[in-house]
Structure formats: C-alpha cells, structure tokens
Amino acid sequence: MNKIFYLDKLNDKQKEAVETLNGPVLVLAGAGTGKTRVLTTRLAHLLNKKLAKPWEILAVTFTNKAANEMKRRVQNLLKIDIERMWIGTFHSTGLKILRRHSELCFLKRDFTVIDTDDQTRLIKQVLELNKIDIKKYTPSNVLWMIQWFKDKAILPEESKKFKFKFGKTLNISKLYIEYQERLKNLNATDFGDLLLLPVKIFRENLEVLKKYQNQFKYILVDEYQDTDTCQDTFLKLLSQKHKNICCVGDDDQAIYSWRGADVKNILNFPDAFKNVKIIRLEQNYRSTDHILAAASKLIENNKDRLGKTLWTNALNGEKLKLHFFEDGKDEAKNISLEIEKLKLKKTKLNEIAILVRASFQTRLFEDRLLKIRIPYRVIGAFRFYERLEIRDAIAYFRIVHKNYDDLAFERVFNTPKRGLGTATLQKIYTFSRDSNMTLLDASRKIVETDELTSNSRSTIKKFIEDIDRWKSKINKINHIELAKVILEESGYTKMWLNDKSIEAPGRLENLKELISALRDFSNMNEFLEHISLVFENERNYDSDMVNIMTMHAAKGLEFESVFLAGWDEGLFPHQKSLEEKGNKALEEERRLAYVGITRGKNNVYISFAKRRFIHGTWNFSQPSRFLSELPKENIDSNEDFFQEEDGFIVDQAEYENRIKNPNRLLFKNKENLLENRNSYNSEYNFKVGDDIFHEKYGYGTIKYIVDGKYEIVFDKLSETKIVLENFIKHA
DNA sequence: AATGCAGCCATTTTT
C-alpha cells in the first residue's frame, strides 16, 4: 500500500468522512469546509486500500465542471486510469447505462439526446396534432408539465394521484404518452429520460439492476441536497446491495427546488437507510468570523434543517458592510466606486463578485462598469452562441477571416465528415509545431510531402482550395453573402439537411438566425469581434475581470470580496416566493442568502435601494427582511439603523419620513388590485377619497395623486410600513 | 421571405 500521505492534510472530521468507508454515510458539509477535498480523498482512499477497482466506484455530480474537477483532483492524488472510473454527472452516467441497454427501451444504440429547444418543438407538434390552443397552453407550459409528470412518474403511487389542474380540458398523461411515443419513433430521448429510462430498466429487469448493484461497490454523491426524486431513486436502487453510499451535501444550500430538487432527500436520508453515519464538517476555511457569524444567525431562522454551525480560526475579520441607496443606479455607482477602492488596494478583479437575485439586475452593473472601464464578465446567461451548429459556423467564418485560428481549424477540419481522422490531425499538429506554423499553413505544406495518405492529401488540398476561394471573396461580396456561400460550399448546410435526426431542423433554423444576426454588423470582422467577446466570458477565466452573476450561479464559488446587491423585500426574498403558501419558498430564499454571504472570504457588502425602475415602473420597497436577521454586532453600515418593533430594520431618516408621510401605493387597474403584486402602473383612475381595503391593514383612503400616482393613507396605520400588496377595492 | 406591429410577459437554469 502507498503511504497515506493525503490524510495528513485533513482535519479530524474530514478524516472521519474519508475513513468511514463502509455503510451509508451522510457528510453534511457546510460552505467552505473542504467538501471537494473530502470527496476526492475518499475516492483515492478507496482505491489505495484496494477496497474497489476503479470501475467499481460510482461518483456522481450535477455539473460537468464539478465532475472534471473531481477527476483532476483524483488524478493528482493517484496515478490511475481515470477513464475507467465512473465519475460523471447524473445525466452522463444515465446516458452511459442507457446506451448499453437501449434495446430494453426500444431505442437503437445510437439514439440521440435532444435539447430543450427541440423538446419544445416536439411538444408543439404534439399540441398541434391534438388541436390544442397553443395560446392557452404554451409549449413551455406543457414542457414544464411534462417535466413534472416525469418527476412524478418515478413513483407509481404519485402518478396515479396525478391530476393536473388543467386536467379537465387537457389530458396531460395522453400528451405525455404521445410525446414519448414520438421520441421513440425518432430514436431520441430528452434530458429527463437519461435518468428516467435507466430507472425504468432497473425496475423492469432485475438481472440488469443486479449487475450494476454488484458492480458499484461504493457510491459517492456530490451536492446531494440538489437531487430530485428520479435521481434519488436511481441512487437508492443502485446502492441497495452494498449500501456503501456516501452522500455529501448541505441542506442549508439547497436552492434548486424549482428545478425539481427535493430537500427531503437529504433530510430523510438517515431514515431511508439503517445505521447512517452522519458526519458534520463545520470548520470553515474560507471566510472570516463576522461573515460566518452573520450567515449562521441568518440561517438559524430556518426550521427545516438538520442543523450545524460553522466556525473558523480566522478571527478579527471585517464586518459586513450594509449600504442603503436611493435607487438602482445609485447602488451600481457606489458599488463600482467601492470596487475601484479595492482595486487601489491591489485586490484582483477576479476576486470580486457582484451577486444578484434576478438576472435583469446585472444590466445596471454592466452599464456602469462599461462606462468606467472596469472589465467584467457576466456568468451563466443563456447563450445562443454556445450551440454546436453556431460554433461550427463561426469556426468557418473565423478560419476564412483570420488564418491563424487553430481552434477553428481543428473544429471544422472534419466537419462535415471528410474522412479526415485524428491520425491526420495529429500529423498536421506535429508538423505545425515543428515548423512553428499555424495548422492551416502546416496543412498547405504537408500536402507537398508524402507524410499523409494520398486520400487525405487530396481531401485537405480541396479543403484549402475552398478556404482560399472564400478568402478571395472577402472584399468582393458582402459578409452576409459570403457567410451563406461558406455554409453552402463547405457542405455544412447540406450536412444538416441530410441529417435525419430530430435536432437537424432546429439547427438549420439556428443557422438562419445566425445569418440574420450578421445584419447588425457592417462586416465580418466586426461581428467576430463581438463574438469573441461573448466567448471571452466563457474562456477567459484567467484574465482579470469582475464577476457578475446570480447567487444561484455563484454556488460553489468563492471571492475575496462579494457585493450582494438588491436586498429589497420583494426582490430578495422574491415576491413570487412570498406569495407561495407556507414557509418553504421563503426558507429557500433564506438559504440563497446564506449561499450569497458565504461566498465572501474577507469582505461582504450588502445593499438595498429604496426605489428601483423595473419593467417600466418605479418600485418602492423596504429593506429585505433578511437584513433584520443579521446580528448588529457583525455589521457596519452607511446609516444609523433603527430596529422597529416588528423586526424590520430601517434607517433613522426613513423611519421618521414614514411617520411624517403616509403610505404609498402605486397600482395599475382594478384587476391588479386583487393580485398580490407590490408594484403597479397608474392606469386605473381612482379618485381622491376612494376607499380601499387591505387584508392586513384594513381600510385606507386615497389622499393624494402625485405624478399620476396615488398615495394612500390607512386609517389604522399611522406609521411603520409602506404597504404595497393585497389590495381589494372597498365595495 | 422579410418586415412591422400589437400583445404579452418579466426569478432562479444545468444536463
């Protein structure tokens, strides 16, 4: 056995989590407690102690990023053949299994996996076939329903209970069956099926299940709190035999219930297995004391949790800084000033993040940072340019317009298939390195030699001729025409036309979209410039930029300084989650706040804006309730705070202002009064003196009309709240 | 096919 050098780097709890190899283990790993280290070390330890062969361990994550990170780190610990291990995302693992048994689901081995776009298209077809009014039930609605149905389909009892609220007019299970039928005919699956079908296979074919149960002697799960019913079932089926399942997660960081994740999976894990060993990792290596204290106090307000308390040796850190701003612009401006200060103190921009609740908030920050020329990247936005066909097409454009682009060359050199394989590429690669040439130039030279087979030689010759011909046209025809020519003559369009797979029409559609996007630019270089910036966001993790993203996207990351913007009641916690019955949604928002705060290593800034211009209207709001849940002793602020009786923090000036001035309400029309919104346009004509009834605050009267907006005074409310919700016109 | 216009909608998004 190798010397167990890696255990020395662990603390006692971590060591326990690594060394408790047999039986079910639940590792509750708080933010920044070295979760990944434990996971990878545990993997290494299993192999090192020869308890399992590489292929007898299953390790699942949610993202490719996490899976790759795990592979990289295991590789660092042990020199083993990582490719034989089952380390991957839930979906890739499901796919791997499904490929081996596709015939059990009436799929051919080479079935395709469609993306959400294609899924929507398919559903649309099914809806149209059933003569269903797409306006009433949009495909995205039905997509959602189908997803939901899939989740429930995992549990037979649940699916029996299944009665959708549109059930009378819309037979969702019929649509679901037709949709699945359609997928089967196309020899395709959607993302949901990648796990659903393996579970189905396991349930219907005991010998297949047994095979995998025997194979996977040890199972490791990352981010267990994010598993949905299907994923959990998948894991439970596989672990039944050996019961050596180690789930790592943090119930306090469960923020994906809206995507089907069920915190119950982690909360009930100890009941689902016998003799579960629970190990808590509570020593935090990321943040300083005030940050952790504030985060811990905040999360204590949640009832649904297993409970743990983070602690650290990093004492005497900075307090959290609270800032109150007039509006969103003011917030962006001051945060950017603060960033400039940090920059002067030599903080790397990479180590700074602005975290928001909703993606529309990023805009103001982008505007501001662009203006003062601080480089930034927005992480996690949906990107059109990420699609395979778009990337291929752009690679073609790049290779024509910029001859030094090796990545582009590599990408398209056998797309569409020209019969050029890795062997040929390898040779060109070596040649280009030896002669210090680009791949394109190297190919020009290499065809003069007899390095390659005559077949590939003539193919490459043709390929180069094509490229040169397109190049010669750059100044002769406009870039839009040229783009069309390239896609035509390269055979790229034809490739998708000939492609019988279900995604082909969509891809052609996207290519058209790409062409029309070119119209916004006067030449191809301008366009490529723009594109490269878009890609920059992805690739240039090493270049120094401020990070802007949602708190969801920030999970798992850490930064020297973190700006948590928009802690306004209604924005965060989000109105939608306040409207939901019970505390479930609110607790999830609180967990999100917890995730946000615990991203910061040394500095956490939290801000609130009194008004915000959202969707064309001004919104007034109160400070987020989460602000009042932060202990005063861990906070510094730009104003004196005042604790109101009901727990809301407002600053002194605002408090006095509220006593002097009546409550304000902005609204749109009569219908909206019945809605649970907190902002309204001013289209509906109330008169001064109209009575209004509020569920909680009772009767009120419209006292003023200012700027076409209404101010209302409540009879029983002389001070405290600005109330902007739950209004019913007094009959 | 391209364009224009009206109406609708607006939380979080990986695989």
Added chain:
DNA sequence: TGGCTGCATT
C-alpha cells in the same frame, strides 16, 4: 422598459 411571439402585410 425591452424582448419575444404570433399574425398580418409587403
């Protein structure tokens, strides 16, 4: 406010 969709027009 602004981006998207569906439908009607050129």
